[in-house]
Amino acid sequence: MNDTPASAALTAQTTPQAAEDAADPMYEQVNHWFTYQTPSQADVLNMGAIREQARQLARTIVRSCPPSADRSAAIRHLREAVMTANASIVLGGK
Numbered sequence: 001m002n003d004t005p006a007s008a009a010l011t012a013q014t015t016p017q018a019a020e021d022a023a024d025p026m027y028e029q030v031n032h033w034f035t036y037q038t039p040s041q042a043d044v045l046n047m048g049a050i051r052e053q054a055r056q057l058a059r060t061i062v063r064s065c066p067p068s069a070d071r072s073a074a075i076r077h078l079r080e081a082v083m084t085a086n087a088s089i090v091l092g093g094k
Contacts, residue, residue, distance in 0.1 A: 029094070037090040047086045054082045 021027045039047065058078055065071040 032091065032094055033087075039090045043089050046089050050082055050085050050089075054078055 058075055061071060061074050061078070065074065
C-alpha cells in the first residue's frame with residue numbers, strides 16, 4: 001500500500017477504532033471540522049469584512065486601554081472571535 005494521504009485515510013477508516021468512531025454521532029462533525037474547506041468568493045469577502053472590523057476594534061482597544069494583561073487578553077479574544085467567525089463562514093454554520 002502506498003503512503004498517500006488518501007491511502008492513509010482509507011486505512012484509518014477500516015480500523016476497528018474507525019468503526020467505533022463512526023457509531024458516535026459526533027464523528028461526522030469532527031470530520032467536517034477538521035477537513036480543509038475551500039472558501040467561496042463570497043466567503044472571502046465576508047471574512048475580509050469581519051477582519052477589517054476586528055482590526056478597527058483592536059486599534060481602539062490598543063489606543064484606549066493601558067498596556068496590561070487585560071489589554072493583551074482583549075486582543076487575544078478578539079483574534080479568537082475572528083478565527084471562530086471565519087470557521088463558521090467556511091463550515092457553513094455546521
